[in-house]
Amino acid sequence: MADKIATREAYGAALAEFGEKYDRLVVLDADLAAATKTGTFKKKFPNRFFDCGIAEGNMMVVAAGMAASGLIPFASSFAMFAAGRAFEQVRNAIGYPHLNVKIGATHAGISVGEDGATHQCLEDFATMRSIPGMVVMQPADAVEARAMVEAAIKYEGPCYMRFGRYAVPVLFDKDNYSFAIGKGIVMADGADVTIAATGLMVEQALAARELLAGEGILARVVNIHTIKPLDSELILKCAAETGAIVTAEEHNFIGGLGSAVCECVSGARPVPVLRVGVEDSFGRSGKVPPLMEYYGLTAAHIAEKAKEAVKLKK
Amino acid sequence: MTDTRKKELLRIAYEIRKEAVTAVYSAASGHPGGSLSIAEILAYLYFEEMNVDPADPKKADRDRFVLSKGHAAPGLYAALALRGFFPVEELKGLRQIDSVLQGHPDMKHIPGIDMSTGSLGLGISAACGMALSAKYQKQDWRVWSIVGDGESEEGQVWEAAMFAAHYKLDNLAIFVDWNGLQIDGPVAEVMNPTPLDEKFRAFGWNVISIDAHDLDAIEAAVTLAKETKGKPTAIIAKSVKGKGVSYMENEVSWHGSAPKSEQYEIAMSDLDAALAKLG
Numbered sequence: 260m261a262d263k264i265a266t267r268e269a270y271g272a273a274l275a276e277f278g279e280k281y282d283r284l285v286v287l288d289a290d291l292a293a294a295t296k297t298g299t300f301k302k303k304f305p306n307r308f309f310d311c312g313i314a315e316g317n318m319m320v321v322a323a324g325m326a327a328s329g330l331i332p333f334a335s336s337f338a339m340f341a342a343g344r345a346f347e348q349v350r351n352a353i354g355y356p357h358l359n360v361k362i363g364a365t366h367a368g369i370s371v372g373e374d375g376a377t378h379q380c381l382e383d384f385a386t387m388r389s390i391p392g393m394v395v396m397q398p399a400d401a402v403e404a405r406a407m408v409e410a411a412i413k414y415e416g417p418c419y420m421r422f423g424r425y426a427v428p429v430l431f432d433k434d435n436y437s438f439a440i441g442k443g444i445v446m447a448d449g450a451d452v453t454i455a456a457t458g459l460m461v462e463q464a465l466a467a468r469e470l471l472a473g474e475g476i477l478a479r480v481v482n483i484h485t486i487k488p489l490d491s492e493l494i495l496k497c498a499a500e501t502g503a504i505v506t507a508e509e510h511n512f513i514g515g516l517g518s519a520v521c522e523c524v525s526g527a528r529p530v531p532v533l534r535v536g537v538e539d540s541f542g543r544s545g546k547v548p549p550l551m552e553y554y555g556l557t558a559a560h561i562a563e564k565a566k567e568a569v570k571l572k573k
Numbered sequence: 574m575t576d577t578r579k580k581e582l583l584r585i586a587y588e589i590r591k592e593a594v595t596a597v598y599s600a601a602s603g604h605p606g607g608s609l610s611i612a613e614i615l616a617y618l619y620f621e622e623m624n625v626d627p628a629d630p631k632k633a634d635r636d637r638f639v640l641s642k643g644h645a646a647p648g649l650y651a652a653l654a655l656r657g658f659f660p661v662e663e664l665k666g667l668r669q670i671d672s673v674l675q676g677h678p679d680m681k682h683i684p685g686i687d688m689s690t691g692s693l694g695l696g697i698s699a700a701c702g703m704a705l706s707a708k709y710q711k712q713d714w715r716v717w718s719i720v721g722d723g724e725s726e727e728g729q730v731w732e733a734a735m736f737a738a739h740y741k742l743d744n745l746a747i748f749v750d751w752n753g754l755q756i757d758g759p760v761a762e763v764m765n766p767t768p769l770d771e772k773f774r775a776f777g778w779n780v781i782s783i784d785a786h787d788l789d790a791i792e793a794a795v796t797l798a799k800e801t802k803g804k805p806t807a808i809i810a811k812s813v814k815g816k817g818v819s820y821m822e823n824e825v826s827w828h829g830s831a832p833k834s835e836q837y838e839i840a841m842s843d844l845d846a847a848l849a850k851l852g
């Protein structure tokens with residue numbers, strides 16, 4: 260529990276680990292192997308690693324061609340360039356033909372830190388989620404990241420995985436953890452409100468639950484590692500049982516997990532949904548903890564929203 | 574190739590033209606100009622060069638073809654139908670809601686299509702990925718692609734050009750259909766990408782310039798491409814957009830419009846006359 264590991268580290272390590280077991284796995288990067296941590300794979304399997312240079316659009320479609328030829332390519336860059344710069348390539352050459360490409364996008368969200376707004380991608384859930392057939396995922400810790408990578412390898416079809424730059428606590432026990440695409444995980448139970456969080460916001464959600472408990476509010480915390488396909492069964496169950504939901508994500512509060520949850524409950528089980536995320540603004544440079552405060556991506560803010568949500572319950 | 578074989582392939586090229594124009598006419602929509610300019614290249618690749626099997630369109634060791642200028646789908650669909658991948662009759666369903674023949678190539682549903690294309694600049698990258706995969710898996714199938722001259726204005730074409738040379742993809746060859754026209758006018762006036770031969774050479778490619786309608790030249794270029802080791806080949810193929818239909822030739826307006834019934838009759842009689850001349 261004491262260790263802190265960035266999910267990008269776990270991503271690179273998982274590629275290197277699973278490279279042994281899955282021989283169709285190959286890795287592409289766009290001059291960021293040192294940062295995305297695909298370099299870990301490159302070191303072990305130099306002949307299975309292909310640097311594409313600073314040309315993300317080309318890389319995505321090269322990966323499509325490789326998938327069409329029977330390989331399982333992982334294509335990596337920063338989320339900003341994988342889901343932003345190369346959106347149309349991903350949509351038309353990977354999504355439309357439903358090719359077996361795995362996009363490993365790192366440096367997602369505000370927790371990029373010092374590099375600032377141009378590198379803090381807050382829109383990738385929105386763009387990737389809108390592509391038919393695209394699986395969109397984000398792990399909460401290193402254990403989940405590793406399991407997610409193997410699940411993506413075994414799954415036939417396009418996947419977008421979002422990893423972080425910033426070291427975060429390990430929440431899960433590797434030996435007792437099992438991952439299924441599209442299945443949310445109840446981290447802690449509660450009957451008054453549900454906090455549905457993804458990525459490093461799961462840790463904040465758990466801390467918010469403690470704060471709320473002090474005030475007599477019992478919050479359920481669910482980890483939504485798969486944004487699409489969303490675990491609508493679990494979300495609707497939470498809506499029915501707790502009557503209110505707060506979402507938490509390191510993404511624009513437009514178009515990401517919060518939107519997905521609203522879309523899910525609005526037609527089937529309308530309950531108040533309050534969204535914690537970056538409130539429709541760009542990021543900025545800074546150290547990560549003060550940035551998270553600045554954008555309200557904190558346990559305290561989640562707890563505030565949870566109290567509001569409880570008040571809105573009928 | 575023998576004169577008889579050449580004549581056969583030319584006949585096929587003109588049959589492709591007839592079917593492509595007929596399909597666009599039936600759809601009342603589509604791109605005739607850029608389909609007509611590549612008919613000999615398609616005829617040569619699908620009827621002479623490529624290892625493909627209409628009975629097993631996805632067989633693992635087949636040669637791949639990527640129509641990077643995906644809007645020329647009517648030409649490609651005609652070649653595939655004539656080669657036996659699906660009934661020629663189906664071409665009349667082009668662009669209709671109950672047909673698999675999408676406006677642009679769709680690898681998921683159309684037999685014989687190796688890559689979905691239509692967004693310019695992407696196909697050449699997919700072709701690179703395929704060629705790299707063949708090398709990586711130590712397989713000896715090849716990848717062929719056709720890129721538009723207007724398409725070469727896309728930055729991604731040059732990302733791919735750099736990539737192909739860097740990875741020494743000598744199992745990849747592209748034809749650049751140099752018909753001199755795009756949508757807004759002559760390529761030279763809209764955004765001049767020339768000299769394409771020098772650019773590809775500077776990017777590390779083997780470059781061959783040919784007449785796109787000369788089957789001997791196509792054969793010689795294909796042979797040279799296959800013999801060239803260590804670099805990809807770009808065949809700059811000077812063509813006539815709208816080739817074979819008198820009023821469409823070199824006419825920018827026939828890039829993406831369908832003939833009306835009288836125009837269709839003229840097109841068929843132009844193409845039939847060319848076929849008759851072949852004997």
Ligand SMILES: Cc1ncc(C[n+]2csc(CCOP(=O)(O)OP(=O)(O)O)c2C)c(N)n1
Binds near residue numbers: 692720
């Ligand atoms: C990325 C992209 N931008 C724009 C278009 C629209 N478009 C379709 S065809 C075309 C012109 C293509 O010219 P060229 O490559 O010379 O093709 P050809 O003359 O062989 O028909 C354009 C701009 C497109 N399909 N894809």
Ligand SMILES: [Mg+2]
Binds near residue numbers: 721722751753760
């Ligand atoms: Mg042109």
